[in-house]
Amino acid sequence: MTGRPLLQWVGFVLLIGFVLVALVAPLLAPHDPREPLTLPLSTPTDDHLLGTNDLGQDVLSQLIHGARSTLIVAASVTAISTVVSWLVGLAAGFIRRVEGVLMGVTDLFLALPDLPLILLVLTLIGATRTNMILVLALLSWPAFARVVRSLVIVARGSPYVEASKAMGGSTSHIIVRHLLPATLVVLPAKLVLTTRYAVFAEATLAFLGLSAGDAIGWGAMVNLAFRDPLLFSRPIWPWLVLPPTIAIATLILATVWVGSGLTNGPRPSRRRKPH
Amino acid sequence: MRLLSRYLVLALCVVLVNFFLPRMLPGDPLDFSSGDGLDAAVPLTASARAQLEAYYHLDESTQNQLRSYLSGLLRGDLGLSISRSAPVSDLIVDRLPWTLSLLLVSLVFSAAIGAGIGLAAGWRPGTRRDRWLTSSSGMLSAIPEFLLAIGLLLGGAVGLGWFPLFGGETVFAESRDGLTGILRGGLDIAWHLTLPAATLAIGGVSAFALVTRDATAGLQHQPWLVAARAKGLNERQVAIRHALPNLAFPLTTFFGLRLGGVLGGALVVERVFSVPGLGLLGFQAIGARDYPILQALFLLSSLAVLLVAFLVELVYMRLDPTRRSRQ
Numbered sequence: 001m002t003g004r005p006l007l008q009w010v011g012f013v014l015l016i017g018f019v020l021v022a023l024v025a026p027l028l029a030p031h032d033p034r035e036p037l038t039l040p041l042s043t044p045t046d047d048h049l050l051g052t053n054d055l056g057q058d059v060l061s062q063l064i065h066g067a068r069s070t071l072i073v074a075a076s077v078t079a080i081s082t083v084v085s086w087l088v089g090l091a092a093g094f095i096r097r098v099e100g101v102l103m104g105v106t107d108l109f110l111a112l113p114d115l116p117l118i119l120l121v122l123t124l125i126g127a128t129r130t131n132m133i134l135v136l137a138l139l140s141w142p143a144f145a146r147v148v149r150s151l152v153i154v155a156r157g158s159p160y161v162e163a164s165k166a167m168g169g170s171t172s173h174i175i176v177r178h179l180l181p182a183t184l185v186v187l188p189a190k191l192v193l194t195t196r197y198a199v200f201a202e203a204t205l206a207f208l209g210l211s212a213g214d215a216i217g218w219g220a221m222v223n224l225a226f227r228d229p230l231l232f233s234r235p236i237w238p239w240l241v242l243p244p245t246i247a248i249a250t251l252i253l254a255t256v257w258v259g260s261g262l263t264n265g266p267r268p269s270r271r272r273k274p275h
Numbered sequence: 276m277r278l279l280s281r282y283l284v285l286a287l288c289v290v291l292v293n294f295f296l297p298r299m300l301p302g303d304p305l306d307f308s309s310g311d312g313l314d315a316a317v318p319l320t321a322s323a324r325a326q327l328e329a330y331y332h333l334d335e336s337t338q339n340q341l342r343s344y345l346s347g348l349l350r351g352d353l354g355l356s357i358s359r360s361a362p363v364s365d366l367i368v369d370r371l372p373w374t375l376s377l378l379l380v381s382l383v384f385s386a387a388i389g390a391g392i393g394l395a396a397g398w399r400p401g402t403r404r405d406r407w408l409t410s411s412s413g414m415l416s417a418i419p420e421f422l423l424a425i426g427l428l429l430g431g432a433v434g435l436g437w438f439p440l441f442g443g444e445t446v447f448a449e450s451r452d453g454l455t456g457i458l459r460g461g462l463d464i465a466w467h468l469t470l471p472a473a474t475l476a477i478g479g480v481s482a483f484a485l486v487t488r489d490a491t492a493g494l495q496h497q498p499w500l501v502a503a504r505a506k507g508l509n510e511r512q513v514a515i516r517h518a519l520p521n522l523a524f525p526l527t528t529f530f531g532l533r534l535g536g537v538l539g540g541a542l543v544v545e546r547v548f549s550v551p552g553l554g555l556l557g558f559q560a561i562g563a564r565d566y567p568i569l570q571a572l573f574l575l576s577s578l579a580v581l582l583v584a585f586l587v588e589l590v591y592m593r594l595d596p597t598r599r600s601r602q
Contacts (some may be wrong), residue, residue: 007410037448108288113580114540116557116573123561123569124300164352200419204543207421209561222425232440241429246423256417260410 001194006157007072007138011257018251022068029061033216043236049077051239063243066218070251077198080137086183089142089148090175094156103149109142118205127210136201148183156183176236192259196252203248218244282585289577292534294344298337300400304455330355334422355389363571366520368555372437373552374437377468377541381475386530389483390522394514396484397491409488412481420540424547431470438470445602471548476539483526494518524532524594531587542572 021028030047030257034057042052050059071136092102118135125131161178169177205211206219207226221244331340331354347354353363396408431438494500503511503517545554553572560568 004296066326078432108285111285111577111581111584112292113288113538115542116569116576118560119542119557120566120569120573121300123564123566124297167509196417200417206420208543208546209279210559222421236378239427249418249422252417252419253414256414258595260413 001021007257008260011254013261014250018067018254019071021064022071025031025064029058029064031058031061032154033057033061034066043239050243051236053221053240056222059221059239059243062221063247066221066247067130068242069129069215069217069252070202070248072196073129073136073202074195075134076133077140078191078194081140081194082187084137084141085144085269086148086189088145089183090152090179091147093149093152094171094175094179102145106142106145109139109144113202114139114201115134118201119208119210122205122210127205128212129215132202132205132210137199140197142242144186144194147186147190151186152179155171155179166182166233189259192255196255196259198250199251199255213233218248220247278588279572282581286578286581289574289581290345290355291347293574293577294341297566297570298340303314327355327357343363353569353574356560356565356568358565361569365552366568367575370552370556373539373550374538374545374554377472377545377550377552378537380468380472380480380536381541382533384472384476385479385533386483386526389480390487390526392480392484393487393489394491394518394522397488398510398514398518400488400492400495405492406489409485414483415477416481416485418478419543420474420478421543421547423478424471424544427470427474427477428547431473441459441468454463458459467548468550471541471544471550474544474547475537478540479537482533483529484528487522490522491518494521524591527590527594528587531583535576535581538576538580 020125036055036057039051040054044051050063053059088102088106092099092106108164118139121135122131156179161174163172164178202217203219203222206215206217209223211217211220211223222241223229225237225240225244228234231240278392331344351364353367355361356363356366359366392408392412396405396412428440432440500513500517503513508516541552542554542557543554544550546558556568557572560566560572581596
């Protein structure tokens with residue numbers, strides 16, 4: 001019966017672990033992840049615990065530094081996307097003049113299929129880290145802009161907003177002091193879902209070859225491994241494929257577990273997690 | 276007709292986005308390919324570049340460019356590939372069957388399996404079975420398709436050796452003449468597409484399961500379910516004969532909505548298994564910075580998603596008398 005809270009704790013611990021690894025990556029990594037050190041495609045040795053890739057780079061060091069680039073992208077995308085969601089949602093919910101335009105744009109964004117658009121834009125402007133962050137952030141705000149707007153619409157009809165208006169509260173005062181707090185219930189869900197989206201998208205794009213040339217990331221590691229047409233005829237393949245894929249899967253599952261109590265909406269569960 | 280005009284406006288937006296994106300974003304798309312062979316993925320000579328510029332009317336005003344772009348679209352002209360000397364439309368038509376069959380097969384399977392799981396989960400909401408099925412579906416849907424694909428590839432092809440490692444059909448296969456030859460060819464393709472289709476089906480199951488689960492949970496105290504039980508039907512008969520038809524609405528809607536997501540998944544999965552469909556074409560276009568191909572993929576997939584959404588709404592109106600009368 002207590003499955004959910006336990007998993008949530010596991011998720012938190014894993015996430016904190018990933019963040020710590022990312023923070024101290026240069027201290028933790030045994031080698032420079034970019035330096036070609038020894039023979040390429042070496043199986044694990046004492047010096048290279050996970051072996052080396054086909055450029056002779058240390059896989060373990062790449063894995064550790066990969067946590068850093070993944071989390072930088074995830075954190076930046078989440079921050080920008082959350083701010084945009086709330087700005088659009090608050091504006092569309094309270095300021096009648098902009099409502100139609102903003103919701104039209106939101107619907108257009110929601111209707112377009114993500115991946116082909118991202119592929120096109122990133123190929124055109126170049127897949128640098130900054131570009132990737134901007135593109136992912138600009139594509140991930142619409143869903144929650146709608147949610148925030150619907151919460152604002154509920155709140156703007158409530159007596160305390162009416163009272164504030166009657167007492168001469170300005171638009172900005174009402175938005176910041178009364179409407180914004182009413183929307184914060186969905187903030188944790190937004191943070192978790194967008195973080196997961198960003199990790200998911202960054203890994204997928206890097207796997208498809210869209211990452212800056214010198215970037216070190218888990219998706220890029222898988223991409224490099226799969227560029228070798230004879231990959232599975234080499235006995236070393238598990239050491240090239242498994243570490244980055246397991247890392248991506250673990251990070252994503254951690255966000256799922258952290259979010260398991262937040263994102264599924266009100267469920268008929270009598271036990272609430274102690275927070 | 277209001278419905279039709281709304282979708283036409285959206286489609287027009289997509290076409291315009293597709294036209295203006297390469298023109299408004301920083302950088303010159305043709306620059307990528309004009310590095311005199313040094314830094315370019317595909318070296319273009321000055322004359323080839325001039326030819327492309329003339330083809331896209333890049334020396335003319337934006338209005339003229341838009342006009343020729345639109346009239347080209349109406350004729351089915353999607354531009355010229357930069358890395359392959361072929362019109363983009365030919366390349367796409369060649370590869371479309373692969374991606375379409377992957378999409379359809381996987382959507383049908385994930386809808387069927389997802390509906391079954393959702394029905395099992397939502398029949399008694401809040402029970403342990405419901406929570407277990409719901410949370411494991413959620414976990415499954417969070418895993419990126421390329422990881423699922425790699426997992427299945429490692430299990431089914433590398434580990435067990437039951438399925439081929441890559442490709443859409445056996446290269447250098449015996450001739451495909453006659454009935455048995457065609458049959459053998461079909462089986463060969465099915466054998467190659469099993470793992471990619473299974474990946475997409477697994478990836479899509481959870482979304483269908485969650486929708487069905489919520490819809491089923493909403494049916495709980497419907498009087499006609501009580502009546503069906505009072506008639507003496509057992510639970511299985513109640514579920515299949517009486518509850519399932521009522522899930523047709525949400526499932527139809529969702530079948531259409533999923534298309535965009537599955538399409539993205541197919542692009543990625545084709546790369547893992549080297550299925551020669553649109554996804555592999557797009558992947559190769561990324562490497563070659565062949566943006567006309569990527570532009571066409573974006574345009575076609577967006578229009579396809581809009582078309583399916585439109586059809587779903589039409590079907591919905593046909594099926595639902597209350598909506599039809601309001602029209």
